[in-house]
Amino acid sequence: MKSQDDTASKKSNFINDLIKADLESGRFDSRVQTRFPPEPNGYLHVGHAKAICVNFNISREYSGVFNLRYDDTNPVTENTEFVDGIFEDLEWLLGETLQREPLHTSTYFDQLYIWAEKLIQDGKAYVDSQDGDTISEQRGGFQKPGTNSPYRERGVEENLNLFREMRSGKFSDGECVLRAKISMDHDNMNMRDPIMYRIRHENHYRTGDDWCIYPTYDWAHGQSDAIEKVTHSLCSLEFDSHRELYDWFLDQLEITGADRPYQTEFARLNFTHTVLSKRLLKHLVEQKVVDGWDDPRMPTLRGFRKRGYPARAIRSFCEHIGVARTNGTHEIELLESFVRNDLNKAAERKMAVLKPLLVTITNWPEGHVETRTAINNPEDDTAGTREVPFSGSLFIERDDFMENPEPKYYRLSPGREVRLRYGYFITCTDVIKDDQENPIEILCTYDPETSGGKAPDGRKVKATIHWVSAEHAIDGSVALYERLFTSEHPGEETGEALDDVNLDSKTLLEGVKLEPSISDLPLGSVVQFERLGYFHLDATGPTFFHRTVGLRDEWANIVKRRKSS
RNA sequence: UGGCCCGUAGUUCAACUGGCAGAACGCCUGGUUUUGGUCCAGGAGGUUGCAGGUUCAAGUCCUGCCGGGCCAGCCA
Known part of the structure; x- marks a missing residue:
């Protein structure tokens, strides 16, 4: 398995090709800068790990800059619990302390506001005083062009006044929005006069009550990249259709040359027997299917940590799988093989x-x-x-x-x-x-x-x-874990992933017999119990181990084969 | 249904930009072994989604089709 370690680092992929080309052409004056922009509304999972590694490794490889940026534009769902959690998990994953302070989109609210006024002044944005449903209806459909808002042709002065009133709190939530004035019959739905600001009389965890209008992702993201001097703005495939808008905003602000970032999309990470959507993960926690975000069965970074997965193994895995534009699903066994491979060399036997x-x-x-x-x-x-x-x-x-x-x-x-x-x-x-x-x-x-x-x-x-x-x-307890979802692709039968939840995914073994030297083991150790697998000593209980992953088991294969034939 | 993206071993990715289709994981066989682990050697597995076209030569270029994904939040 030697090449699992060696081949990893310098795999060629389309992003590396792009960067090399940019370096050669001098597009960014030889700079490379990436960022990881999570929204602090949940905990990090393995899918994020891939994005983190891709961005971080690129900055490493080209002696560039990497930043963590909280994309905190929606005060309704975001909070400091997640901010702190993300930071902690990120440093754990990277195995080092971040060299630069985390950044926040909310830091740029002032600049974003100034730019929004500029767009209004240039006749590129307008205040729409319709409600959400109406705006949604007017957007049209895939082969049905949208219709212009009756407020689309408001004058610059009126728009400016209205926008300032929005900002000052004159209107209640949902009464009006600021929209970019692009085209209502564009093939790309994201270009049909997208919303730039919405009204939210909500306390923001960083800016408090300074603002009652908040920028949308589309309006904030590219501009934040530009402010930070990001060169390569990497994101997942579903943002492909947003790239046109990303570029449009930069065009209007005349951000050009070496100051102008560009977006490149790559496939996000998926695993068999696993769900990674925030909605589903949250459901598992709230319905107490698992014991919280850090349950060892969860694909969250803190879940993996509690299970005993070494961060280094996750990093090797991420480097190994590379980046591509093809959407696919990795076998969870591949990740496990990286965990075993790492632990085989590192873990003491007991x-x-x-x-x-x-x-x-x-x-x-x-x-x-x-x-x-x-x-x-x-x-x-x-x-x-x-x-x-x-x-x-x-x-x-x-x-x-x-x-x-x-x-x-x-x-x-x-x-x-x-x-x-x-x-x-x-x-x-x-x-x-x-x-x-x-x-x-x-x-x-x-x-x-x-x-x-x-x-x-x-x-x-x-x-x-x-x-x-x-x-x-000495006596102890061990928690054994099976896959959280029975089917390879949760929901493939019924369309509802939760139908495939394995309700028997955790087995607690009490009265486990351990060799005496285990009493000297520091909390947090991951050891190999000979012939059984790797186990993580954790504070969940007195002398309590989580099974990280079992050893490869030839006998189990023989039994399985015998059963199926 | 319109637009965009993507189809290479079971899975995930390579293939120096047109030159003998490879790797990892998984699977199988054998060797070593005081872990049925590790390690070592080998094997099976492919009509590169399909059909045409260009070319001495196509996974790579062109056309059409098929299949999958994404897009109609005041989420990101």
Whole structure:
């Protein structure tokens, strides 16, 4: 999997091609500046991660500038909780502190207002005193041209006065708007006299009650880019049809040459078994399908963090997938493979038994305890070793014993010998069962010659299983997670994604048996429980782990294949 | 229905701008292994959406069709 790391950085893509061309032509005097412009009305998710990485990496690669800009033009939905959350998640993702202070579209409200007056003065904008429904009707349809507003031909002075009255608070919400005067029969609906300002008597989290009119996205965005000297304004594909308007505004303001940014769209990120729309994510939180925005099943950045995904793995993933204009859906397994790949090298190994089954070694000296040396990380020589207590009473994984073994199952079963990792070879001699015929205790003998797991006679054993000494084990809890949505493309059947919610996506395991060294683990650690997967120690409860992702599992594949054939 | 965008392995992307269609993930086989993990070697998988055209040569250029996406918020 080596190329998962190496190929990543310098992939060619159409945006890099554009930038190289701009550098060659000197279009921006050799400057490259990008930005990430989230609206602070929700938390960041993986889709945003791609946009962040694309913009950030470009600035890196061309020694340019990258800014975080809150696109805070709508006081109704935005608040500081999201502002702070976005900042925190962004720095976590990037793995570094932002070099520049975050910017805000609201900082430019004054300049935007001055420019709006200029447009009015130039006869390029007018105040429309109709209500929303009327304006909407007049916009026409896809093959039906719009009709002009009766207020479209108001004079400059009247427009100016009206606009100033709008600003001063004379009108109530919705009474009138400022519109760009372009064309009501344009093929591009966004060009049919788009709205520039609407009235909102609303407190803005930054500007307070300074304003009661707020600029729309279209009016604010390109101009904010220009004010900040952004060169490459990258956004997602659905803004394609807004580009014409973006350019139109810059034209009217005569922003040209090296000062004029241009918009380029690329495909946003989608995943199988996942929804990324703010509406749906919010629904999951509000209906308590999940335990908040940071639930480890959520595709939010804080959800991923809580689950134990390393930010570095998400970054590698984003670099790997590149940018294109093709809309598509990534397999969630690809992201998971990046997480495993990262954690395989970074995570220390521990032994933990999730579903304990008692093993008694009948020929073990009564009361005897040994200390075994275990390797912390076979992928990292510097990680060292640790001591693990071994005794005649152990827990093994319930799944590691099968009374009547299926073909190709080569873990423990009656009469069979396996290796206890770092311990001894043991052979199952007897099974003790409850009324329901469930094994509750396994009796084994051990071979004292196989200390450390090596047989001096060279005999081989098919399986090595993990274990925890019963009297030394510490108890903990583990949360196992499945996909939040059962279908690959949520809603593909019914059209409603929520119909495919997996209501059984979380399994809480109590009384999990952990090797003693886990009590020294700092909160926030992500470790590999050998043969099980990666787990994140979190403050959700005392000694509480979230399963980040399982290991690849050949046996599970065999079982699955057997079932489907 | 009008306009715009997009169709290359199962999936996501490459293919130096017209020159033998490649990679990653997934899948399969084998090797190594004290994790059924990792690692290593190999394999299957393609009529480049379809049909024409230009050319010695087309994934790449042209035309038409088909399929998917986006656009009719005082959201972004």
